[in-house]
Amino acid sequence: MTTEQFEDIGIRFDPMDPGQAEVRYEFWAEAREHQPVFYSEKYDVWFVTRSDDIEAAMKDTQRFTNGSVFDPAKPWPPEVQAVLDRGYPWRYFLGNNDPPEHTPLKRAVSKAFSRSQTRAMEARVREIANGLIDGFVDEGMVDIGERLAWPFPALVVVDVLGFPQEDVEQLKQWGDDWVSLFSDSLSTEELVAAAEQFVAFQNYVLDAFREREREPREDLLSHLIRELHDDPELNLGLEEIVNVPINIMTAGHATGTLLMLEELTELLGDPELMREVRSDPENIPALVEESLRYEAPVHGLFRTTKAEVEMGGVTIPEGAHVLLCYASANHDPCRFHDPEKFDIHRADVDKHLGFGKGTHYCPGAQIARLEQGIAIELMLERCPNLRLVPDRPPERLQHFWLRGYQSLWVRWDPATAASAA
Template identity: 40%
Template sequence: MQADRKPMPPPPRSPRRSLGELFDPRLPEQIEDPYPLYARARREEPVFYCPRLDLWIVTRYADIVAVLKDTARFSSANALYATAEPLPEVRAILREGYESFTSLVQSDPPDHTRVRAVFGKAFGPQRVAALEGQIRAIARELIDAFARDGRADLVSQLALPLPGYVICDLLGVPRADMRQLRAWHEDKQILMSAHAPVEVQVASARGYVAMQRYFQAQIEARRDDPREDLLTLLVPEAIGGSAPLGMQEAVCNAMDLLAAGHDTTTDLIGNAVDLLLARPEVAQALRDDRSLLAGAVDEVLRYESPIRGFFRNVTADAEVAGVRIPGGARVFLLYASGNRDEAEFPDGDRFDIRRGDVTRHLAFGKGIHFCVGSLLARTEGRTAIDLLLGRLPGLRRGEGVARRKGFFFQRGYDVFPIAWDVPPDA
């Protein structure tokens, strides 16, 4: 006979962790595939607070667009501030240059309107169309340098130098300076994260000030010797130029273009090649019909957005999707999630280069801060894909590991090996 058994109590249910606890864009699994978490957020907690980052995350397309429209309550001023106060020895060096950084993407109207008008001239459709031949020539030259090798690192040999040289040409500085400009740009990133050992931060502060001096000297030189370049457009009225800008604004905006237009375009090219090599039938469709290229580039931008999201500072208590966000808080608009939102893009997790009206994606933002370089970036992306597919037969992933970037708000590759067939008589 069996003894009476008491029914077992059900196992304690582990409380489901909230999105705010789970969200950590620096974790390897969230770097590799963040999209299931984004989908859960859109379903269950479309706006949530992440204590680890002290950020309110907005994940649905419609809510992101609503926030972008409300520029008075959700300010871009100082949107990219450093996460910690600089150390005294770092601050001492920074004082030798400009103390604050005032660029287009970090400003609100009326300053934003005034500065944006200066940029409008440099990035309009006619100017970009005129650059197209130059972009193609640079891409061709870069590919020529490795076409007979049968293998390459896509990032360091094409995706990084192509937009780097384009920005140098646009600004009007020698291409040979790109290496130095990148090193200074990395100094700026080190200063913003403020986590590096003190001696590294000190060296970066020196680099940051040197970059300011470099651009100031370049802009001053354009006053006496104007050219057909962006730096000439930035020469302040006060020293005889045409721009309604102070010298600090002119310098900061020149510096910011490197941040805004370089890695982002590198990531677009890396993400595009990644998606196409995983789908040979799509790559073949593009080889057969180049008119599909423009839609394909926008679908890459939607599906794998190089800028995962962007910040706004909350100026007064606000409500988004019924969630109260206090004044003084900071929000992160998760563009990469809005771009997969089923309410806006049916079957949003499917990569489809023939999607209708994909250009309403949020990869370039929306509203007054919509990317000024969007046309240029699309042209660079289209040209790179066109030439890679046309020039390298049997293009495939190469040996070695493709390494994704670990940055908080960027999505792309640091290293991406590719291989292809080289005919014996090449």
């Protein structure tokens, strides 16, 4: 390709264009080869696509800060800010924090999701999955997005945190309200309403913290109080840590939904893969890992430059919004052999960036792996002859940095129908 023929990828690429969804990886491949860091004027975002550059940026928290990740693209109208000011400090999310402030928050959350803690949650996670499957197993055909992939990760995270299961819809709504605060298509009135809901979410968490302060329980909220509030060196106020559970709740839900639907799409679309997984369920963890590589639900995440940075042959200015495209790194041939092939037997199957890496590595990775494995295992066990519904294609989520399906119809032969036949 000559320079004259080459049209800037930043002009052509639009992550919100549904017409480009199926050719997303072709854009990444072209970018890695010809324009590894490109700028989109439409979104005012720099996209970083090569694996090495992404890893370097993730390690370099001095120049690539998370500090502005949850800042709105343009300042909120004063009416919206006034509502948010009635809430609690914005700072103490994990995702918008850098070391050293990030370090104790991360340590506290990671401790709660250590391998051994996660193993102890297995029976409860299994019980939640079985309860949901009980609700539809006799139906023979469902949108598995709606019936399992959406509610299951939400119920798990609500349960681990220690909130009542019956509040799950409200918590999810509050999570959505928070996300909509960053939408540039809402009116000031709608933003004010979203801000009010976000403050209500914070107050709900604060009340739950106060209850645990009076009467500690065996849940993540009590654990966070012990680690962050009771620690004499940190001594963070309960108001200062309300955003930690909110961060966990919002980070641990849609990601799980998208991953589960990706695993099922791959599995049900490939009879050979299905045979392998059915005949040896020990293959399920590799199915989960390869799905995270092949179609990372967190397609990329933002950083902001604290200084001018030379990368991929261009100069990224100071204060720029940068999207580290994890999905592109996962398909970089410098990192994975034959990256466009879905292969659960690849030697480096867990070396993807599906959970990020380094400082902001996903603390929920172990529980996510656990819940995903259990969901696939139980679906195969309890839904005989599980298959796709050919005339109901999966529905894609439209999102800037999340990717995957939000709906997937499946059918199977329910036990009652099979025995009646």
